[in-house]
Amino acid sequence: MFILLRLLVISAVGFVLSTSPTLAIDEFNDVKTIQLLPMTDAEVEFAHSRSRGETCELIAAGELMETRAFAMNLTDRDRRENVRRPPSARHPLFTVGLSIDPLDQANLPKLSRSRILDYMEQHFVVLQARVRQDLLDRKLYFHHRPIAVTTQFAAQRLSVSFEPVIANSIQDFHSLGLFTSETRRLKPENLRTLVLLFKNNLLVGKRTRAQYEYAFIHGIPDKTGKALEHHVFVTSESRQKLNYLSDYRPPRRQRDCGIHGSVVITDYDATGIFPKTSATKSYDLNISRTYPLQEINQFCESQNLLGGFPRNLDAILLAAIEERIVKK
Numbered sequence: 001m002f003i004l005l006r007l008l009v010i011s012a013v014g015f016v017l018s019t020s021p022t023l024a025i026d027e028f029n030d031v032k033t034i035q036l037l038p039m040t041d042a043e044v045e046f047a048h049s050r051s052r053g054e055t056c057e058l059i060a061a062g063e064l065m066e067t068r069a070f071a072m073n074l075t076d077r078d079r080r081e082n083v084r085r086p087p088s089a090r091h092p093l094f095t096v097g098l099s100i101d102p103l104d105q106a107n108l109p110k111l112s113r114s115r116i117l118d119y120m121e122q123h124f125v126v127l128q129a130r131v132r133q134d135l136l137d138r139k140l141y142f143h144h145r146p147i148a149v150t151t152q153f154a155a156q157r158l159s160v161s162f163e164p165v166i167a168n169s170i171q172d173f174h175s176l177g178l179f180t181s182e183t184r185r186l187k188p189e190n191l192r193t194l195v196l197l198f199k200n201n202l203l204v205g206k207r208t209r210a211q212y213e214y215a216f217i218h219g220i221p222d223k224t225g226k227a228l229e230h231h232v233f234v235t236s237e238s239r240q241k242l243n244y245l246s247d248y249r250p251p252r253r254q255r256d257c258g259i260h261g262s263v264v265i266t267d268y269d270a271t272g273i274f275p276k277t278s279a280t281k282s283y284d285l286n287i288s289r290t291y292p293l294q295e296i297n298q299f300c301e302s303q304n305l306l307g308g309f310p311r312n313l314d315a316i317l318l319a320a321i322e323e324r325i326v327k328k
């Protein structure tokens with residue numbers, strides 16, 4: 001009966017949203033899911049490469065910083081694909097700010113030094129989630145494809161254009177999907193943990209090496225049931241620590257961002273003046289609490305969570321939010 005009712009509702013929505021009343025939206029058809037986290041260096045490197053089709057999508061200049069109203073198309077990719085899909089909104093998750101250390105500023109080209117430094121000092125990036133509303137009972141859930149928008153610290157209402165060096169850095173954020181142990185019947189309740197994997201090109205001496213870290217976003221319905229509270233976690237030290245970020249707040253400067261990175265420019269465009277790529281010297285997280293992987297493994301053993309961290313992400317994130325992971 002439940003399945004029949006859902007099909008009737010989805011068909012009705014399909015009639016409204018399309019000129020062809022025989023076409024209906026399969027609202028979960030384009031949602032990518034994941035049941036097991038890659039953890040070793042080789043596994044995460046392969047997962048990041050394989051997920052390049054799910055890279056963070058960039059919002060063009062002149063758009064609202066976030067949208068609570070639901071729309072069919074949010075990005076250029078949406079408009080190019082021209083596929084019927086459930087409407088989505090854009091909700092902020094966490095912010096990223098970049099800066100260049102004073103000693104490294106001297107190595108910037110004289111003709112563009114001021115422009116580069118001014119841009120980084122005045123701008124930040126917001127990572128956002130696509131939030132959808134269930135067509136049957138209006139429950140909220142995530143879509144797996146992440147979105148990024150950039151704006152100025154001084155004026156945070158509308159988006160501005162990405163500089164290539166920032167765009168290239170942000171597009172190293174890939175989605176692996178929505179974590180769920182359910183493989184047969186998807187529903188909003190098990191589509192509320194977003195798994196992002198991002199690559200840092202860390203500068204070690206004069207060389208760079210790739211470091212892969214996770215960002216997990218766990219959504220919990222608020223008391224009204226009309227909004228999701230977003231709880232953001234970022235790993236560090238090559239996934240050996242799970243860091244619970246402080247609540248989202250619009251930042252006033254780079255160091256207020258959820259992630260603040262100190263970078264060096266590693267390549268320029270054909271003119272040799274404007275930066276194209278960068279490497280990370282160090283980064284800081286705006287953290288509420290930190291859980292070493294050893295503590296998480298001990299928690300899993302105490303709760304008989306077979307498979308540990310890679311198979312029990314939802315339970316672990318909820319326990320961290322509720323402060324039920326304690327040192328033994």
